[in-house]
Amino acid sequence: MLKLLRGLNISTKYNRGYLIALAILFFAILPLFSDPGTLRLLILTYMTLILCISWNIISGYTVFLSLGHSMFLGIGAYTSAILYEKYGISPWIGMIISLAPSTLLAIIIGLLTFRLHGAFFALTTIAILQILRLLALHFADITGGSLGIIYTPKNDPYNFFFLEVTPYYYVIYIMLLITIYISYRIDRGFLGKRLKAIGDDEIASVSIGIDAMKSKLLAFIISALIATPVGTFYAQYIGYIIPDSVFDLGLSIKVAVIGMIGGAGTFLGPIIGTFILIPIEQLLTIYLSSYYGLNLVIYGLLLMITMIFLPKGVISFIEGFLRWQKKY
């Protein structure tokens, strides 16, 4: 087995390119030989992964922990749904329009909290999430209140409605590929280095001329711009939204936990974390659904085990293995 792993020599750039191209192709043709159940699981995984990458850009790199990240999911879902329901605006366009309120919210939260300690940011994100949830419940004539907004299933691609699961798979798959590309460029570029520097030591970073406030704001805006379209997708794919399903504190915490288990502040961390935890969660839901809440207990245990044995996430174990492979 070790010989086989060494023989792979996956650290070379050449082979890595082939592996990435193969992976992209594999997931692109997957709907041709997959049942709808598998595609639904993958759609859920991709949505979570996009949210996790979005979370990672602000919280993983700068270490300003967002615990209310699904606020952007909710804004995306409600903005496009309301625009479609009230004004007949296509959710494709609604998806773009929803970026404006998300950006504005990211700027407001950033301006209020980025000068303070990271804990204030974490608490503010939770508070804003709850405020948005309550607003969605309160303004029932616009949002549908606790009943939410329900779509009638139909096939209308112009308005982002499909009867089959495959088109949804391709939409979220393209969104995922774009997100991964953005995340890769940030990680390898100067913005990623700047954000890591701020996360490592903000005082040292401003002492070498980094405008920490501006960089954190930029990171948070990018993060919001990535997460918001997932909300529109979610609304169209599920067919209905209620405040509790999109302005969801549990989902926000889950995204953060996945990022930390995979390896916060790294390009691969969210990808690894999502592909480990979402299948585990689904298996728990299938086989242990009668034990309500057990998945959260297992999440907590996994987080504790990772924090104790791999405080930098599973990615640190993989990197260690690759270094070992290179050495021998």
Add this chain to the structure above:
Amino acid sequence: MAEEILITNNVVKRFGGLTALRGVSISVKRKEILGIMGPNGSGKTTLINVISGIYMPDSGKIVFEGVDITYEPPHKRAKMGILRTFQIPRPFRRLSVIDNVVISLKNNPKGVSKNIYDAAKELLEFVGLDRYINLPVSHLNTFMLRKLDLARALALSPKLLMIDEIVAGLVEAESLEISKIIEEINRLGVALLLVEHTIPFLARVCKRIIVLNEGKVIAEGSPEEVMSNPVVITSYIG
């Protein structure tokens, strides 16, 4: 052009009930190496933090190249040419040695005329870290981390470089190497403000020393004058 590159005028800094700086007025001349010394808790590092903008003063004024920078944020001061190192090195641990310098070079207001990685390599060569460029900073010892701190500050073409207790805990050979680097930096036209706890290192590289005690300037002069000053002796011995 004024002879002084930096003037602090009656700077006061309080932390709750503790007054760390009690009206400190000093000046740093262009291209000089000025030493600041004083016993523990005398306000040396607080002074650097106030000049670099990490702390805002409660009162007083800081003027750099004729411009009042008292309330300028630290990143702007760095871009104006006021750089500093830290008593306990503060590297960016998730970046490699060279990326620590590259990220700093990226903020150089004049830009970098050559490839940014080549420029970073040159700076690391200057401080003697060229063998470690691609290593994570966790592979460096304290002496190397202090040199990395220097390279990172030099990347912004400083006009005034404040160096905080760089030889504390180093052996004589390392201290000598640091002295040579500092003198070389000064030959490039950079004014230096060296903060140290004790006098031997300052006496080797500085012509003028200012002594702080309990947040006040208590003496100023050549190393010999300062060393023989009874007020200074009393402040150290008690």
